[in-house]
Amino acid sequence: MKDRKHSRKREAILDVLRSTKTHPSAEWVYAQLKPSYPDLSLGTVYRNLSLFREDGQIICVGTVNGQERFDANTKPHAHFICDRCGEVIDMEGRLCFDPGDAASGFFAGSIDYCEVTFHGKCLKCME
Amino acid sequence: MKDRKHSRKREAILDVLRSTKTHPSAEWVYAQLKPSYPDLSLGTVYRNLSLFREDGQIICVGTVNGQERFDANTKPHAHFICDRCGEVIDMEGRLCFDPGDAASGFFAGSIDYCEVTFHGKCLKCME
């Protein structure tokens, strides 16, 4: 991980991501921090999220309603996206696939990781 | 499937999608058809892709460089996305998961389908 100058805002952004299981969007992170950091800029959130992703500290878990959603849990795990309300939920269980295992033998490129995403309706949206 | 008036442009759009394995973007479909349909409008491509998706005739396979990619093969199958050149490749093999099987028992919502996407470098991009 490239070493960077310390920044309290960057730290706060990562803290927000680490303290939630909601797989937030950039906008949501911004809204969370704005009260405590009145001079926070949305661009700063986007920029730092990009840096975190480059450095492997967070991952993207998909796009919901045109907005990218992020996750500070970088351990491979599957997600469920509710196509009605847009919630992104962690799927526990043994749904993790070892990319190497899964595709070795019949794919010639190099596989870095594998995304597994279920779609449907969450419990709340089923009434 | 809701029944719609016939339209040669709509038909052509679906034909393009069905005749390629490249998982194209809206823009690409438009570029393919523009020579034969000089008055084709990009909005028409977007609108019809949406209709096809609503009707279940095509699926979205992910976003590459900010552009949604489509697939006329609606049978569940996994994909590989090259994070360098953006190619989207079908993954053959038995990588299909029965949503019901995969998550029954430990998830309470209703699962419609499951997306499996590998990321890495394609053969061409590895030199």
Add this chain to the structure above:
DNA sequence: ATAAAAACAGTAATAATTCTTATTATTGTT
């Protein structure tokens, strides 16, 4: 053919993200 409905082209609008630039914060050094 006529008329109603649906689809269209062309264009404007929207909205997420990125880029630019002048300013400020951080870190190490005198």
Add this chain to the structure above:
DNA sequence: AACAATAATAAGAATTATTACTGTTTTTAT
């Protein structure tokens, strides 16, 4: 503590994929 070097930031402009609007054309049923 003041300084210099550089990274990080705010603010807003720019970019760009997608959608909405409006007047016109095509389709299809009568």
